[in-house]
Amino acid sequence: MPPRGGHHSTFRPAFAAKVNETGHCISRASYPIWLVTLDSSPYNRAARGNAVTVRRLTRTAAIRFDEFELDPEKGELRKNGHPVRLAPQPMKVLALLASRPGELVTREEIREQIWGGETFVDFEQGLNHCINQVRAALGDDSAAARFVETVPRRGYRFLLEAARSEEESPAPASRWRRRAGVVGIGAFVLVAGILTALYSGWFRPGGMIPPVRSIAVLPIENLSGDPEQEYFADGMTEELVTALGRIHALRVISRTSVMRYKRTRKPLPEIARELKVDAVIEGTVTQADGRVRLTANLLHAPSDRHLWAETFERDLSDVLGLQRELARTVARQIHLKLSVEDQARLDRGRPVHPEAHEMYLKGQFHYYRWSRPEFVKAIEYYRRAIDLDPEYAEAHVGLAKTFGWQWILGALPPNEAYPQFEMALKRARAIDESLPEVHYVQAVAAWYFYWNWEQAEREFRRALELNPNLEEARYEYAWFLATMGRHGEAVVQAERAVETDPLSVSANLALGSVYHGAGMLDRALAQLRRTIELEPNDPRCHGFIGGVYRSLGLYDEMMEAEHKRMALQGARPGEIEAMKDAYRTGGYPGLLRWRLAHAQHPFAQAEAQAQLGLRDEAIANLEKCYAQRWWAMVRINSGPIWDPLRTDPRFQEILRRMNFPR
Incomplete structure (x- = not known):
């Protein structure tokens, strides 16, 4: 076990060093075996000073069984040559x-050799989970085992005879020299330093770490x-993404995208291609008795090659410190130079109340x-976190965001949701003005409610x-720029x-919407079609693409998209049929009249009235929305729906009162 608050590297195994009668120091480790020679001959001392030669004697042999090949040293399992993911x-x-x-x-042997004799986790549950994962990877069945047999109350037996590939021949020697004047450093310490350097990456088997400028944190596995x-493992994934995301030189894939790979069996190179990243982090987490242990593995994604692994252990009260330390270590391993600002952001933090963190x-x-x-449940947990730790800034931000979305979705009226939102945000x-999320939520408030564009x-x-x-801030910023009429800048931000x-x-909807607003209709259509492939059951996708079809004059395609949107939102079949009948008998104006008759909010009514040429009615409804400070009013400065009103002085007066740039 490492010291409390410390960490140990799985690529730096403990070893016992012994100098034999020939002057060789044999290092025994759980992975390869290295021969370390201290050359202290009179000639060597005179010519070069003491020299140490490090030579790799063997490589841990790969194990072949059935269709599988297991390489313990690389931590790789392959089936018929294809990688099989296993934590x-x-x-x-x-x-x-x-x-x-x-x-x-x-x-007991497994506990001693894999977990360590002093493990603090629930070993029984952890081992059962590991065996289940092994069987899933091998396609094995406990009831009719082919590979791993359970011996009740005793342990496990591997059923197939395994063949080992030939061990590699010794690798070329590498020489490390020190002048004889450094007398005070003992040979054992020098050997230890060499082996530490070898396992920290200088001469790691397989070569140097390739350049890494983009990374994805795959969902951390709950090993309990x-x-x-599961909430704890998902939360640790998000917090690690956030910690790494503060490093400016590193592109970090956001939580929303990586969570799609939870429990996936896709090979890492395929995931890398989909996410367009150089490296991925896989990991496991356990918590028990007020302690948390996180094991992280860094892999070169295109080649599925292990680069580094490390285990971190902390008190639950210092779990955020653990995340920051891991982020710094990853940056160090991939040779990223942290700026002073990056370092300061990673150093900033405070201990958290363990139970408050759990509630958060x-x-x-x-x-x-x-x-x-789910928003109602989220609010309950955020409030419990705040009750336990009133200075928990992230919980206040979560509360503000949730009330904000309840207002935007119409789940709560503005006069009920907004005061709660504002109080939590303030x-x-x-408590902590350095949190990026605080500024993001403040930006959304200034945009949607205060109409303070500069702020x-x-x-x-x-x-x-x-x-x-922080991708949520990025795509909302793109939408903001579009509402200001700055379409070129909006496209840049949405694409990023x-x-x-x-x-x-x-994020993909935002890009399609921004293309639409910029008049790039072909790009908008292609982008929104890709988004529907990504999530065909999201009604927003069909609503957005319907708007592009409308702008292209493709009303039949627009109606098909509208049908899908309504069905996904739970509309009754009779309601959908009435909508389609209105279009069949009256064309697009007939559809608009049907929408106007069924619209419940003044803003939706104004959208239909503006396109039908009902200016007085549309302006009256927009005035109601202005009085309510309805969030969707930020859209009226741009977009073809409102073009019929642009020459009306009353419409221009509303734009002036909202302080839109002229």
């Missing part, structure tokens, strides 16, 4: 069992075996499920300065948001 801990269990085919390997702990993670878990009932800002832009920019990978979050429906 690090289950991989170690499989390697141990396969190295002893036909033998009973007791649970308890499904109720549960709030985040429900917030990202993105529905009205409190978060007073909105200033806050968006500040949020993205603090975290350039999709780079950071390629599988996010919201």
Whole structure:
């Protein structure tokens, strides 16, 4: 076990060094075996000073069985030459069992060799989880085992005879020299330093670490075996994404996209191609007895090659410090030079109340499920976190965001949602103004409610300065720029948001919408078609593409998209048929009249009235929305729907009162 608050590297195994009678120091480790020679001959001392030669004697042999090949050293499992994803801990269990085919390997032996004798986690649940993962990777069945047999109350037996590939011949020698004048450094310390350097990456088997400028944190695996702990693993994924996202030189794929790979069996190179990244981090997490242990593995994604792995262990009260330390370590491993600002952001933080942090993670878990009932649960957990720790700025931000979305979705009226939103945001800002999310939420408030465009832009920019990978702020900023009529800038920001979050429906919708607003209709259509392929059951996708069809004059295609949108939103078949009948008998104006008759909000009514030429009615409804400070009013400065009203002085007066740029 490492010291409390510290960490240990799985690529720096403990070793015992012994100098034999020939002057060779043999290093024994759990992976390769290295021969270290201290050359202290009179000639060598005179010519070059003491020299140490490091030579790799063997490579841990790969194990072949059935259609599989297991390389314990690289931590790779392949089936017929294709990578099979398996988390690090289950991989170690499989390697141990396969190295002893036909033998009973007791649970006590597995605990000692894989977990360590002083492990603090629930070993029984952890081992059961690992065995399940191994069987899933091998396509094995406990009831009719082909590979791993359970010996009740004792342990496990690997059933197939495994063949080992030939060991590699010794690698070329590498020489490290020190002048004889450094007398005070003992040979053992020198050997230890050399082996540490070897395992920290200088001469890692397989070559130097390739350049890494983009990275994805795949969903961290819950190793507790308890499904109720999934919120904790998901929360750790998000917090690690956030910590890495503050490093300006690194493009970090956002939470929304990486969570699509939860429990996926896709090979890493395929994931890398989809996300367009150089590297990925995989990991496992367990928590018990007020402690958390996180194991992270860095892999070169295109080649599926292990680059580095490390285990971090902390008290739950210092879990955010653990995330920051991991982010710094990753930056160090991929040779990124942190700026003074990056370093300061990663150093900033405070201990958190463990139970408050748990409540916050549960709030985040429900917030990202993105529905009205889930928002209610999220609010409950955020409030419980704040009750336990009133200075928990992130919980106040979560509360503000959730009330804001309830207002925008119409789940709460503005006079009920907005005071709660404003109070939570002010409190978060007073506690920690350095949080990027504080500035993002302040920007949204300035844009949607206060109509203070200068403040909105200033806050968006500040949020993205603090975290350039905060994709939610990026695509909302793109939409903001579009409402200001700055379409070229909007396209740049929206395209960058999709780079950071390629599988996010919201980011992709924003890009399609921005193309539409800029008059780039072909691009908008292609982009929104890709978004529908990404998530065909999101009604927003069909609503957005219907708008592009309308602008292109493709009304039949628009009607098909409208049909799908309404069906996905739960409209009754009779209602959908009435809408289609209105279009069949009256064309597009007939559809607009049907919409006007069924619209419940003044803004929706004004949209139909403006296109029908009902100027007086449309202006009257926009005045109602102005009085309510309805969030969608920010859209009226741009977009073809409002073109019939642009020459009306009353419409121009509303734009003036909203302070839109002239």
